[in-house]
Amino acid sequence: MAKPMALSGNFAAAYATKQINPHVVAAYPITPQTLMMEKFSEYVANGEVDTELVCVESEHSAMSACIGAAAAGGRVITSTAANGLALMFEVVYIAASLRLPITMCVMNRALSGPINIHGDHSDSMGTRDSGWIQIFNENAQEVYDTMFQAVRIGEHKDVMLPVMVNFDGFITSHKFERVDTLDDAAVRDYVGTYTPEHSLLDTEDPVTYGPLDLFDYYFEHKRQQVDAMRNALPVAREVLTSYARETGQNEYDIIEAYHLDDADVAIVALSSTAGTAKFVVDRMRAEGKKVGLLKIRLFRPFPVEAVREALAGVKQVAVLDRSDSFGAYGGPVFAEVRNALYDAESRPGIVDYIYGLGGRDINAVDIEGVYNRMLSASGRMAGDVQYLGVRGD
Amino acid sequence: MASLKELTEREERLTGGHRLCAGCGASIIVRQILQATNYPVVVSCATGCLEVSTTIYPYTAWKNPFIHNAFENSAVTCSGAEAMFRAKKRTGEIPADKKVKFIAFGGDGGTYDIGIQSLSGAMERGHDMLYVCYNNEAYMNTGIQRSSATPLGAATTTSPAGTVIPGKKEYPKDLTEVMAGHHLPYVCQASPGYFQDLIKKVETAMEIEGPKFMNTLSPCPRGWRHANDAAIRISKLAVDCCFWPLYEVRNDTYALTGQSKLIADGKKEKVPLAEYLKPQGRFKHLLAPKNKELLDSIQEEVDRRWERLVKLSKL
Amino acid sequence: MKKTIPDIELMERGHQACLGCGAAHAMRYLLKGLGPKTIAAIPACCWAVIPGVYPYSCMDVPLQYVAFETTGASISGIEAALRAKGKKEGTTVVGWAGDGGTLDIGIQALSGAVERGHDVKYVCYDNEAYMNTGIQRSSATPFGAWTTTTPVGTTKAWKLSPKKNIVEIMVAHDIPYACTASVAYPEDLIKKAQKMKDITGPCFMHIYAPCPTGWKYPPEKTIELARLATDTCIFPLYEVTNGKYRITKRIKDEKKKDVLDYLRMQGRFKSLDEGAIQSIRDHVDFEWARLLRKEECFGEEQ
Amino acid sequence: MDLIEIRWHGRGGQGVVTASELFAEAAMQDGNYIQAFPEFGPERMGAPIKAFTRICPTPITIHSQVYTPNIVVVLDPTLLGSVDVTQGLGTDGILIVNTPKDAKEIATMLGYAGRLYTLDATKIALETIGRPVANTACAGALVKVSGLVSMDNMMAATKEKFREKLSEKAVLANIETIRKAYEEVSV
Amino acid sequence: MKLVLSGNEAAAYGAMLARAEVISAYPITPQTKIVEKIADLIADGRFKTEFIKVESEHSAMAACISASLVGARTFTATSSQGLLLMHEMLHWASGSRTPVVMVNINRAVAPPWSVWADQTDSIAQRDTGWIQYYCESCQEVVDTIMQAYRVCEDPRVLLPAMLSEDAFFLSHTSEIVDLPPQEELDAFLGTYEPDVRLDIDNPRSFGSLSMPHQWYPEFRYKIQEGMEHAVEAIERVDREYGSLFGRSYGGLLDLYRCEDADTVIVAAGSMCSTIRAAIEELRSEGVKVGMARIRVFRPFPTEAFRALAKDVRSLVVLDRSFSMGSEGAFFSEVKAALYPLSDRPDVRGFAVGIGGRDITIETIRSIITDSLRPDTGITAQKWVGLRRCEE
């Protein structure tokens, strides 16, 4: 069934979008997202999809058009990066609150200024409160598979939330890799059809979207949203873990524990960096060092229980954060991981390494250095938040 | 054109029970437009008086599908729904012969200022929709702040008529002209006071495929400081003094309509601008003797724009 | 050597523009016209990259890189601050943006800035698509053009909607001065820039700036192609001063070239069929006739 | 075979990235895992750029840039003066350069002691394709020199990759280029 | 001089007293009174400033950044959707190192549309590199604007700051505000004279492209460094202001009756006043409770929390915001900060007052009662005051 293709992250996303055949795609170009939209435009121009492609005049309008289209009751996909995501920030919240299961690829890129076009996570992390489900992907294969999973998770009746499919700008978006693909029919079966309960196009039974909410109901609407997010966790787990069974593709889960069972020290990382870390773990394990890796795929909702279990036996943890929350105490992943373990029975030492901002390369040597520092520390490591690979430290 | 009596037989699509001010021009405009349309409609609306007062959870005054997204994106939200309509026709989920009209509403703030980009983009992309600006010439929802539609000399809370500065210092943006610069199939300007003309324009627009833009003057008793019952009176005066001419542009060809055409043809008297300003508190200071020069220069600008328009209609 | 344009160079060598980049010409000429007492703001576009990466710049005038959609607002801020500081006198504030940053994502900030009447100059260099991100269609892309988001394909889905007429939109804003200019006519461009410098209030210039990479023609043809655009009346050169129209490069009927000459030079139009070409021809003729009539109607008093 | 890393040098517009992808795709036909990616920069047409290929029989998880390539391919001879093409390349590595000059001369010029191969790829391309695009010729030479992929798979990958973009004639011309380069590269 | 001012009017007076040279703002409920009051002050000739009435919030911030780069002291104000619309520009302001000061009226984020107090709008900006103050009273708004300019314009800090006031509970509540004499404030604040600026005599480019191997990470790190300096600067400036004008606010973390407290409530914004009243009641009943008011959320008062945590049994964290899929930001960050302590207090989290739902003394009492129940192990955040079916 699976056919290997050489696809970049962008092309994998475009190809998956083609196979999903959504009703509407509305997007605006931004580096490093453009290739996905260009590829998809070709599918449209060649009549390979039924999609209405809306080339809007800004990212703000891209998400706004997606909201209009999704409210009109169909499947909608878009993509953006960095300042584009920042520009649509306001409407990103609206999409989640209107409970519209839009799927959006974010080719993670640093935010200005100074202007920079390379990969870091500050764009998506900035929207972590917005009510979107966020999945971070290691490579093009994951991007491809996650597109289908995202549709299933977002459209689940207990969830009804938009999903952000994150992957690293350039590192994943522009890198060609082998991707095992499904055939079109298999995708069609897997994602099924989307028939929402209400639609703006239903002129027989008219609905009002987005009214003014006074303080007598706003709180309740937010509480519903929280509940949907809570539901999203088991739903996502179910969708991810059953994916291999249903499609014959790889196994997935909301987190990935790599050699953690007997690890003394572990790194927590997202996206492509987790791949490089696996490479290092393999090498160090061959030298008999008890090192492990926790890759977090689902960042929103944050898998508190899973993270706590995965790190239960570890003595020292280093979190790798590819974004900073200026003036905060460490990066967002760090805060979440510490928070998850605050009340845990056994609490490992946890330190934070902010790295790779603006796409500064992180290589095997850097990661091995982090492991070695953890291994050589006697007891808890000193210094909570450090900067990895910045010149001058 | 359908007669008023015929229109009364259609179902009211905006119910009473909305919470706009007594005597508000916006709801008159919305009613006139919806009554003039015999198709099912889907409405999107920008944040503003109209949206806030007609859809207060859990109540809605709209009997047609309605979406409010944000302040700056009524046009593009509507275009998204329209794209979905086309997509679903293509996949067969919606019958190919089904007719639905898409109408986007926005106030002047949400159209002239913060929403102009979304509007410009949606019109340029050629979506089959009608955009209607109900222009009450300031941010009335937040409490009468100046917008780029506010006329020169008008007092607002951010362009107060003070001892040194007599109200807003800039002429209003001519958005109808800006939209005409987009080469759309149909652009027009209307006034609820001349409702026959307005209804006719809506009927025309509904039969044209592609992007349409309509600019309507929407009196606001609170912001303009006029009597509650004066909306219609004043919106007629605006046309009579040529401050708000009635005209349409079809495929780049200009034509004056209704009352304005009669004035251009010399069949009706053009009244002085002061007649229009008098009933409105926001212009009170302009009529003081010390501001005579300013008033004259505004009259000149109104005349200049009017004459230009007359020329364009003969181009 | 004969020099028909000013000697001063405010754009340094070593910039990162593509070979034969029309936008590089445009900047060079504009700065010659505006002179050294100029502060520029540039949003995301090719020109955010062309000056060079940190800490280097090819610009000999102060420059602020601004967000994609904010050029109009940013120059408003610069101008207001200069006034607050008593330094506005004699200084020109210019916003410099591509077509995407002007006609699409930046049109709102531009519209707001000119409506408020700031003393700012706004220059759009138009290469008719998003070239910085790699040739995606913008609302300045003309009917019939291939771009990566209107990739023709088997369904002939070249760009179907017409080009937004930004100059007319600016004229509708009733600004003191709006004009078109082309890199093929640097003397005309520079004269217009000098005129803008001397006018108080918002001015707009629309520069035709061919892009060899995006339009698919050899880099040495940039000037030739730009000249042809004017000679075919596809991009007429004119200015509107306080509502008065004046054509600055008059094309006599007998000298007017066929649009086909222009289209054939560029790979982006190679798929067009006869019907599409004719409709472009008709549109160009219609617009040109309209412009002539506007000049007649709203021109300088004879 | 372990992880192989290849670096490609060329100029914007010369098809450097395409070459890196093409070679990777050919290697994938053998069941390998691959990566192909450009050096991500804003450089414009004509500016010197780099691209990379990784090939491995097992899944590749590393996502950093390439620092110590096994193989370097130089598509444009005019780069030799301005770019350090042998950076990170060990003496056990392979260097392929498109130039009419012979290998010794280049070796002396670069001071490189490892295996070095030259071919006049531009000339081959002019003969077969009619335009001076050296990317497929260089990829053809790499097939021979590296032994990493079979010629059959290279042909198949070329057909697949260019099928949509080029006319059938142009695809065949590229295949011919690869074959010729394969034969002409002096090993 | 004492006046009765609403929180909005206080912000307008603050901008005037700080002699902001360029103001660029767009109206949004419930901030409008700020821009209106500023327009009044200008029309009356009392406030000499360039006021740009932009066409969107996004443009408001863009204009402030540019004006600041020219060397002007800049001010703006917004709320909720407006703050969200300018999100991109918030990053831009800190990246450009422009000391813009902004008043944000904390209002709930749509949809559903709501105009009442909720801190989600500013909490969502916590990664943008802005110093964040949360004000409790109209007086504090004026005083904090003065302090914020001093802190932001400190060459070692050079970052923008936002001051948040809760919608209506502060923005529309009129109370007595003491305005210090202008001359004394001028002496305290000085003028803003940045070393480098957009200047035709010294042409430079601001904010050009920076590649990964070049300088981008270093610039980002410098923002963080600026934040670290801000911790000291905020404390110092607050103390200095106190010694000059008799009012100071505890720097980053404002402690109230914490000396012998077993339980300390952690909160921010206008609810803190009500909490003070509740503490008075509870203390009179013998319950040893205190409050740590997060006056500054960015930079986060990590050290102050660790010092506080040594002596208390439990912290009760109240969030008027929520990070969907996680929990309140205050709750998370307090726990993260205290994580390395060997003897950590019990930390309980409560979401309160979302969308302006009123927080009364009874609300606070019920939370304290709830948190005094015996430890039930891991504690998830609870939502207070929510209408629910029988659960």
Place this chain on the structure above:
Amino acid sequence: MIEIRFHGRGGQGSVIGAQLLAEAAFREGKFVQAFPYFGVERRGAPVSAFTRISTTPILTRTNIYTPDHVVVLDPTLVEFVNITEGLREGGWVIVNTRKSPDALGIAGHSNIATVDATGIARSHGLGSKAAPIVNTSILGAVARATSVVGLDSLLAAIREKVPSRREENAAAAKDAYEALMTGGAL
């Protein structure tokens, strides 16, 4: 601490009324708060506003649920709005109406006072005939009935803070102070 609730219609000046009362108390050295119940209702819709006055600093910032006094700016509201909701025992209800307190039919334990603020406002030319602005007039009645502020400080606050027609407003307040009608209690 004294808490006062104002009921009126959008456009009648209830919010400014609450502020003026606070201003007046401020002039007497009290601590004050004034704030509206902020809805989105337009002109003509029922609205409310609040004032807190205290001799010690005011800590709480909640809405007011149990007012000490209630002020009603529009007589027709008595029908539609539960104006005595939460009113503390012994508190005053001051209504703008021509009717006598006993004719209003407000049940319960409160003290009722009435004044024809509309008539007084009209007589001083405040607002338009259709929409007279009655806030300053009724404040005179509030001062008289509740004694939360003295007439002099009220007049001072009005003279300083009312946007226009300051003397007329002050005179209206004074007239209302004189013309107050009270029920059995006072």
Place this chain on the structure above:
Amino acid sequence: MSGKELRCYEDLPPSPVTHDSSLVFKTGSWRTMRPVISKEKCKLCGFCWKFCPDVSIFEDSEGYPAVDYDYCKGCGICANECPFDAITMLEEDAI
């Protein structure tokens, strides 16, 4: 515009402000075709100077146009626009 060398983050100003000229970028390295000017044919019309997008034509000591090969990218506009065919484009590698 003279900056010290940047080594670490401490060397940076807080705001990303350029302090050096783009002249460090010798874009002549991009060139594959080289313009060569023939003084015999040149009539000093100045078109090549006027139309050079890279500001790489200068006046030599005799008043003739000359190419600054440090920066000329070899686009060929000068040759295309020269009315007198005084500029020819030669292959860089063949020189």
Place this chain on the structure above:
Amino acid sequence: MNEKTWKEIPIGGLILDAGNAAEYHTGDWRTERPVHILDKCKHCMFCWICCPDSAVIVKDKKMVGIDYDYCKGCGICKDVCPFDAIEMTIEGTED
């Protein structure tokens, strides 16, 4: 208001009952009351097309009265009536 809990209301803030604002009566905003004088009425429908509150009742193309549940008393109907068929009176009995 019948206050529902978060489990009972539709998600996303949707209102499913189109036009249910009719349940909300704005008639209590009215201080002036329009009165329809049938004798003078010529059923021109001007009042109907100009009413901002959809409060003019029309049956079989005849104007039959005002819907006081919604009428806010703005007076536009009186203003536009060419036949003086509507009069405004002060609301309430005391006047």
